[in-house]
Amino acid sequence: xxxxxxxxxxxxxxxxxxxxxxxxxxxxxxxxxxxxxxxxxxxxxxxxxxxxxxxxxxxxxxxxxxxxxxxxxxxxxxxxxxxxxxxxxxxxxxxxxxxxxxxxxxxxxxxxxxxxxxxxxxxxxxxxxxxxxxxxxxxxxxxxxxxxxxxxx
Amino acid sequence: xxxxxxxxxxxxxxxxxxxxxxxxxxxxxxxxxxxxxxxxxxxxxxxxxxxxxxxxxxxxxxxxxxxxxxxxxxxxxxxxxxxxxxxxxxxxxxxxxxxxxxxxxxxxxxxxxxxxxxxxxxxxxxxxxxxxxxxxxxxxxxxxxxxxxxxxx
DNA sequence: CCCGATGTTCAACCACGTTGACCATTTGGA
DNA sequence: TCCAAATGGTCAACGTGGTTGAACATCGGG
Numbered sequence: 033x034x035x036x037x038x039x040x041x042x043x044x045x046x047x048x049x050x051x052x053x054x055x056x057x058x059x060x061x062x063x064x065x066x067x068x069x070x071x072x073x074x075x076x077x078x079x080x081x082x083x084x085x086x087x088x089x090x091x092x093x094x095x096x097x098x099x100x101x102x103x104x105x106x107x108x109x110x111x112x113x114x115x116x117x118x119x120x121x122x123x124x125x126x127x128x129x130x131x132x133x134x135x136x137x138x139x140x141x142x143x144x145x146x147x148x149x150x151x152x153x154x155x156x157x158x159x160x161x162x163x164x165x166x167x168x169x170x171x172x173x174x175x176x177x178x179x180x181x182x183x184x185x
Numbered sequence: 186x187x188x189x190x191x192x193x194x195x196x197x198x199x200x201x202x203x204x205x206x207x208x209x210x211x212x213x214x215x216x217x218x219x220x221x222x223x224x225x226x227x228x229x230x231x232x233x234x235x236x237x238x239x240x241x242x243x244x245x246x247x248x249x250x251x252x253x254x255x256x257x258x259x260x261x262x263x264x265x266x267x268x269x270x271x272x273x274x275x276x277x278x279x280x281x282x283x284x285x286x287x288x289x290x291x292x293x294x295x296x297x298x299x300x301x302x303x304x305x306x307x308x309x310x311x312x313x314x315x316x317x318x319x320x321x322x323x324x325x326x327x328x329x330x331x332x333x334x335x336x337x338x
Numbered sequence: 339c340c341c342g343a344t345g346t347t348c349a350a351c352c353a354c355g356t357t358g359a360c361c362a363t364t365t366g367g368a
Numbered sequence: 369t370c371c372a373a374a375t376g377g378t379c380a381a382c383g384t385g386g387t388t389g390a391a392c393a394t395c396g397g398g
Contacts, residue, residue, distance in 0.1 A: 037316060038316070038320065038331070039204075039293075039296045039300070040200070040204065040296075040299075040300055040303070040312070040315070040316060040319075041200075041201055041204035041205055041208065041296065041299075042226075042334065043316065043319040043320065043323070044197045044198075044200045044201035044204065044319070045197075045201045045334050046319075046323050046331060046332050046334055047193070047194075047197045047319050047322070047323060048194055048197035048198045048201055049332065049334065049335065050323060050326060050327075050332055051192075051193065051194035051197065052194055055194065068385095073195075084345070084346090085345075085346070086344080086345060086346085094385095094386070094387090095386080095387065095388085096345075096346075096347095097346090097347080097348090097386085097387080097388090098385070098386055098387075100345095100346070100347075101385075101386085102385090117345090117394095120344090120345085120394075120395070121345095121393080121394055121395085122344065122345040122346070122393065122394045122395070123344095123345060123346085123394095124345080124346070140192075143192045143193075143194065146193075146194075147192070147193055150193070150322050153321060153322050153325045153326075154318050154321050154322055158314060158317075158318040159193070159318065161311060161314050161315070161318070162193070162314070162315045162318045162319070163190060163191070163193060163196065164311075165307050165311040165312065165314070165315045166193075166196040166197070166199075166200050166315070167191065167196065168306060168307050169200070169303050169306050169307055170196070170199050170200060170203060172306045173203060173306075174203075178191070178199060179199050179202065179203055181195065181198045181199055181202065182202065237376070237377090238376075238377070239375080239376060239377080247354095247355070247356090248355075248356065248357085249376075249377075249378095250355085250356080250357090250377090250378080250379090251354075251355055251356075253376095253377070253378075254354080254355090255354095270363095270376090273363075273364070273375095273376080274362075274363060274364085274376095275362065275363045275364070275375065275376040275377065276363095276375095276376060276377085277376080277377070
């Protein structure tokens with residue numbers, strides 16, 4: 033490689049990968065294995081109240097069939113439960129279990145730890161500038177909200 | 186979502202996805218379709234001289250079989266060629282074709298365009314702070330070099 | 339009361355990666 | 369010098385996680 037600055041897109045790919053790898057390593061050290069990156073997004077989405085497969089599908093930017101499979105996998109791992117719809121028998125609400133909340137808390141802890149380490153290298157100011165830059169640009173390009181997250185390749 | 190700051194990892198995933206989507210859209214507008222994100226990394230790696238499947242494999246962090254398949258696909262698209270090894274009959278060096286170089290140039294153009302647009306939203310200073318922050322942190326965490334790029338999910 | 343929209347699931351398929359075995363060539367040490 | 373290990377590559381079987389397409393039951397508004 034002998035050219036100018038590295039494109040941001042490439043750096044983002046590396047940074048995302050880096051953080052996710054570390055997250056999984058450290059969760060494994062705490063006894064959490066058998067989980068995939070997408071789990072976190074489902075847990076976050078369902079954290080503040082039940083969601084359903086369709087909502088998850090649009091959040092993740094995949095088909096509802098794929099979202100449903102994902103929820104099944106997570107249910108098998110005891111992270112969420114699919115109850116019966118209260119007022120609408122079509123819906124199968126996804127709720128986070130106690131175990132799911134523990135994973136969520138552990139992941140948040142690790143993320144804080146990692147961002148702390150980043151701050152140790154480049155300083156807290158630059159970390160926050162980066163967070164703010166990303167947030168502002170993404171919101172500007174997606175009508176005020178943050179875009180869905182989905183596999184890129 | 187009702188918690189504190191969005192984790193950097195999540196923002197990186199969104200930003201990467203966002204840029205790659207836009208890249209592909211704009212390349213398509215310029216007549217380039219039928220290509221995948223990984224193509225770019227192969228072209229960059231082979232740009233300054235022939236490389237081989239094994240080197241690509243370690244760059245991309247995949248098996249050499251997967252790298253080989255990727256090169257085959259790109260060869261079929263006329264972006265690279267696999268010649269016969271000059272001094273080592275085992276090697277099948279990968280060289281970029283003229284068409285490959287045109288794609289590389291187009292992609293660079295679009296990346297500049299996109300980063301220009303980012304600068305329009307948050308200012309050039311913050312864009313460069315972000316680039317520098319990422320570069321410094323990644324180098325610090327990977328022994329001075331940038332890490333491989335590979336699918337995360 | 340019925341027809342369209344909605345939430346879900348089943349089944350077949352496909353893209354892209356993996357593991358494992360194997361072949362040809364090169365290299366280096368006994 | 370020669371043979372064994374290392375290296376670059378390929379073939380084949382398989383797994384994961386996504387897709388499309390169809391079907392099903394339930395809900396809601398005319």
